[in-house]
Amino acid sequence: MENYVVNVIVFGVISWTTLFLATRKLLPKRSFDFCNRIVSTVHACLAVTLASLSVQDWKCPVCPLASKSSPKQVGFAVIFTFARMGGGPYLTYVTLSADNPLLIKAMALGLQLVSAFWFYKIARMMIYKLAKRTSPIKTTKTQ
Known part of the structure; x- marks a missing residue:
């Protein structure tokens, strides 16, 4: 795999882990599944945004x-x-x-x-x- 691809994957894993842990700290009374859904929703919104930005015309x-x-x-x-x-x-x-x-x-x-x-x-x-x-x-x- 090319070096930049590995860097993007590592950055993604670290950022999503950090976001999940921050969500767990900010919402300690919420369940694990709830925090996981929040991170998944952020991930989906970001994916749609990035896909939309890739369209040139x-x-x-x-x-x-x-x-x-x-x-x-x-x-x-x-x-x-x-x-x-x-x-x-x-x-x-x-x-x-x-x-x-x-x-x-x-x-x-x-x-x-x-x-x-x-x-x-x-x-x-x-x-x-x-x-x-x-x-x-x-x-x-x-x-």
């Missing part, structure tokens, strides 16, 4: 569609496909068939539906790019 957040795919984008698409469309249905089945509360079952099903939607978007993009790459260049001769 809000008029078209997923543009350009016809741009060249980087190896990291291709790797993400492959990993996403195997993880979410391979293991996701199995985990959804296990969650739905187990004795879980209705909210947990609904969240598992919703997550699987969102995964299927994103898989559809990724597959559509791949088909578009493969069709564009294999189609011959048509030139018309005008006189």
Whole structure:
């Protein structure tokens, strides 16, 4: 792994541990789970904020569609496909068939539906790019 990636991971672990311990000190009468939920909520809000900042043009957040795919984008698409469309249905089945509360079952099903939607978007993009790459260049001769 590259050095900056290791530094970011170590910084993240230290900062989240510090935030959790500070939350436990500030709210001593609250439960462990409550403090964990607060830290998780902060983590989710920060992740959404950072993801929003990475979008360069809000008029078209997923543009350009016809741009060249980087190896990291291709790797993400492959990993996403195997993880979410391979293991996701199995985990959804296990969650739905187990004795879980209705909210947990609904969240598992919703997550699987969102995964299927994103898989559809990724597959559509791949088909578009493969069709564009294999189609011959048509030139018309005008006189």
